[in-house]
Amino acid sequence: MIGFFAKRLAYLVFTMLVVSFIIYTISEFTPGDVARKILGPFATKNQVELLTEEMGLNRPVFIRYFEWVGQTLSGDLGYSTRYKTEVNNIIWGRLYNTMILASIAFAIIVPASILFGIVAGMAEASKLDRTISVASIVTTSVPEFASGVFLSWIFVIWLGILPGTSTLDTGAGWSIASQLVLPVAVMVLYDLGYVIRMVRASMVEVMMRPYIRTAVLKGLRFREVILKHAVRNAMIAPFTVILLQINYLVTGVVVVEAVFAYPGFGRMMLEGALSQDIAIIEAGALFAVLIAVVTQIVGDFGYMLLNPRIRFS
Amino acid sequence: MSEDIKKIHPYLPTLVNQLRAGKVDRREFLRTSTLLGLSATAAYTLAGCDEKQEEQQSSTTEEAPAATTTTTETQQAAAPTDNVIRIGMRVPALEDPATFSWVYDSNVTRQVCDYLTRTGVDNVTRPWLLEKWEASPDLKTWTLTLKKGIKWSNGDELVADHAIWNLTRWLDEKVGSSVVGLMKGYMLTEYDTGQKDDAGNPKMGTKLWADNAIEKVDDYTIRLNCKEAQLAVPEHLFHYPALILHPSENGKFGVNAIGTGAFTLTELEVGKKAVLKKRDGYWGKAPAVDSIEFIDLGDDPAASVSALASKQIQGLYEASVSQFAALQKMDHITIYQVSTGQTAVARMQPIHDTWKDPRVRKAMRLAIDSEKVLQAAHLGLGSPGEHHHVCPIHPEYAKLDFMKQDIEGAKKLLADAGMPNGFETEIFCKKDPDWEPQAVQVMAEMWKQIGVNVKINVLPSDQYWEIWNVETAPFAFTTWTHRPLGVMVLGLAYRTGVPWNESFYSNPKFDETLTRAEGILDVEERRKVMVELEQIMQEDGPIVQPLWRAVFTGMDKRIQGFQIHPTYYLFCEEWSLTA
Numbered sequence: 001m002i003g004f005f006a007k008r009l010a011y012l013v014f015t016m017l018v019v020s021f022i023i024y025t026i027s028e029f030t031p032g033d034v035a036r037k038i039l040g041p042f043a044t045k046n047q048v049e050l051l052t053e054e055m056g057l058n059r060p061v062f063i064r065y066f067e068w069v070g071q072t073l074s075g076d077l078g079y080s081t082r083y084k085t086e087v088n089n090i091i092w093g094r095l096y097n098t099m100i101l102a103s104i105a106f107a108i109i110v111p112a113s114i115l116f117g118i119v120a121g122m123a124e125a126s127k128l129d130r131t132i133s134v135a136s137i138v139t140t141s142v143p144e145f146a147s148g149v150f151l152s153w154i155f156v157i158w159l160g161i162l163p164g165t166s167t168l169d170t171g172a173g174w175s176i177a178s179q180l181v182l183p184v185a186v187m188v189l190y191d192l193g194y195v196i197r198m199v200r201a202s203m204v205e206v207m208m209r210p211y212i213r214t215a216v217l218k219g220l221r222f223r224e225v226i227l228k229h230a231v232r233n234a235m236i237a238p239f240t241v242i243l244l245q246i247n248y249l250v251t252g253v254v255v256v257e258a259v260f261a262y263p264g265f266g267r268m269m270l271e272g273a274l275s276q277d278i279a280i281i282e283a284g285a286l287f288a289v290l291i292a293v294v295t296q297i298v299g300d301f302g303y304m305l306l307n308p309r310i311r312f313s
Numbered sequence: 314m315s316e317d318i319k320k321i322h323p324y325l326p327t328l329v330n331q332l333r334a335g336k337v338d339r340r341e342f343l344r345t346s347t348l349l350g351l352s353a354t355a356a357y358t359l360a361g362c363d364e365k366q367e368e369q370q371s372s373t374t375e376e377a378p379a380a381t382t383t384t385t386e387t388q389q390a391a392a393p394t395d396n397v398i399r400i401g402m403r404v405p406a407l408e409d410p411a412t413f414s415w416v417y418d419s420n421v422t423r424q425v426c427d428y429l430t431r432t433g434v435d436n437v438t439r440p441w442l443l444e445k446w447e448a449s450p451d452l453k454t455w456t457l458t459l460k461k462g463i464k465w466s467n468g469d470e471l472v473a474d475h476a477i478w479n480l481t482r483w484l485d486e487k488v489g490s491s492v493v494g495l496m497k498g499y500m501l502t503e504y505d506t507g508q509k510d511d512a513g514n515p516k517m518g519t520k521l522w523a524d525n526a527i528e529k530v531d532d533y534t535i536r537l538n539c540k541e542a543q544l545a546v547p548e549h550l551f552h553y554p555a556l557i558l559h560p561s562e563n564g565k566f567g568v569n570a571i572g573t574g575a576f577t578l579t580e581l582e583v584g585k586k587a588v589l590k591k592r593d594g595y596w597g598k599a600p601a602v603d604s605i606e607f608i609d610l611g612d613d614p615a616a617s618v619s620a621l622a623s624k625q626i627q628g629l630y631e632a633s634v635s636q637f638a639a640l641q642k643m644d645h646i647t648i649y650q651v652s653t654g655q656t657a658v659a660r661m662q663p664i665h666d667t668w669k670d671p672r673v674r675k676a677m678r679l680a681i682d683s684e685k686v687l688q689a690a691h692l693g694l695g696s697p698g699e700h701h702h703v704c705p706i707h708p709e710y711a712k713l714d715f716m717k718q719d720i721e722g723a724k725k726l727l728a729d730a731g732m733p734n735g736f737e738t739e740i741f742c743k744k745d746p747d748w749e750p751q752a753v754q755v756m757a758e759m760w761k762q763i764g765v766n767v768k769i770n771v772l773p774s775d776q777y778w779e780i781w782n783v784e785t786a787p788f789a790f791t792t793w794t795h796r797p798l799g800v801m802v803l804g805l806a807y808r809t810g811v812p813w814n815e816s817f818y819s820n821p822k823f824d825e826t827l828t829r830a831e832g833i834l835d836v837e838e839r840r841k842v843m844v845e846l847e848q849i850m851q852e853d854g855p856i857v858q859p860l861w862r863a864v865f866t867g868m869d870k871r872i873q874g875f876q877i878h879p880t881y882y883l884f885c886e887e888w889s890l891t892a
Binding site for chain 2 (some may be wrong): 152
């Protein structure tokens, strides 16, 4: 098991290095001038050149990259040209905000998807199965920006019972909880259907297995067949899928955060990218890779625990 | 009276006579006389109108608020318990106001620090931290006198040294202020730094053109000795980065920064919010609201509309065309609108073969139906462009015959230029705000009618501003903000070799005529020269100008005293909130 984790850790470090280098290189060749972005369009060419020199941006990309790696290893994530402060002063708060959103959404998505997936998969092609399947496809097919606007129209403009944005500012009288309802709803609607479909497919497959038929024929109650034999086996494949949703919920909710003006990680990354803020982009990418690889490792580990036929190797 | 005002500037008595003879209208008189140093109050008295009323009329509302002015006492009596106004606006880093790139950057700092002058919504510039200014007859020497007794929030008195420190800093190219672009022509000179660029050419720097370019006369008086005549010095002092900071803070701005303004910045979280609290000891009229909060709602127009609908904010810094219909449907919102000199031009760079021939450039103009572009892209809010970048609200605007769409005429010009079958080209434009790509799309359809197929390359705003004034973008659609005078815009955008000449247009006759116009104080006389300039622009110029924008925003009806400024500047100390 130690070997397993050591290998995965090495894989994690290697991935982060490769990704960080690729991003650094890509940003080097992205059209645009960082100094021009800082000074604005109306600064003269001389002014832009002076700032470029002052910031050391005219040095070779390799030197700047290795300098950045050294700083990062010592815990210094660099200086954000967009936010005009240390990245450490920005990223943790933004990650925390997104984690709140992600945790609530995850806490709803997991039990709801398992419940609906199992119920649909238990009786394939029944009315209930079809209803759940169609609803899942519809919600997953509607893009987040569309469901965001649609829900806002109903609950903000028409009914007036929820705030239209989630700035996490309570000054206008809307509680933080009320501000989280719509973004969480959009994330759940978008992601729930996909996980339900996965659980359902796995459940359908398990329900057709000989051991389920045997259990039914030996006279076990249907409830016991489902809970004791079907569910555990049906959850092996969706387990990995569910864990991978953490990835989306933490690093992939850019649209939701933009639609609801939520000060989270996704919006920070979007603004960093638009401003060519290399420190923000690099730091954000490292966290995104970290989350992706860690969830993958946890997924592999959990998969092995659930399925004894797979061994640590 | 005549002798008195002659002391202020020798041209003023002539201007008064012109007003009385009906040769200049009241608005033109106010603008020019205040520019020449006459106090706004005196100018309004001479013009026989009420200053406050005139200013309010300049900013119109779709539905007039119940009461736009009340006394501070009445406002405070009617103020709600939560006497806070929240405005939706981007909250950027505010570290160094001298380097601000956008108006919204300055809107937070503007509540804490002041300008030397203020251009009102009526397009008239008045002294603000200044008591008065005086211009020499040749417009090369400007004497600026500070108001006495203005206290900074730390108790210091505002003196000439403070203003000089700021002026000098803005003009130091190492600081990176866009004030350099405005004042370079008359305050700075280029020098060889002794270094070479990659191509081996000498690297040039800029410095004050003379040691006494900025001169301290006494503790309250500064003299600007300019290299060239300049009519618009007071307007330039109202450029958004030209905020007067306390020298002890070395140009840095942040929470609890020292200022002369009505508010103190108490909280700043970039990308989230900025909170300003009313401060004691403000030298002007005390604000009626306790606090102003700017809430960052990002760039998604839907987020701002939702926030207004749920009353999380009471107003928007600016509204876009896509938000207009939604704002109209909100009962608690008043839409404020003002005609401006804001526009966008499809500029062609004659340094490239495609745009070298003036007949081709004129054909591109003749292909455009400006009225239709205005309707399709900007809901008809504004007025059609006339392809010369002088706006009907500019005092020296000269009305020419309207340049109507003429497809046959345009085709003939192309044929004469050796392109009877038209050509293919590419135009760059910004993605935001949405009316810009829409206007380009509409124009591209019109250009098709003369055989010119234009591929549209829509860039994110940040990327667009990288290429707006470079030679690698021969054809591009650029927005230009409001400037109070027509000659200001032409001088900034089309004079040979100036930093913001994005089209690299160079026409000695245009330059000579423009210089002549800039030296004429008499608006009527200047207008005659403007006819020539506008004609040059229409016949030879490098732009297609489809529209003039009316800008607008939405504010809660509870907000009193708000007037929309043509450049979206916010002056929150004038506002109050009813219960």
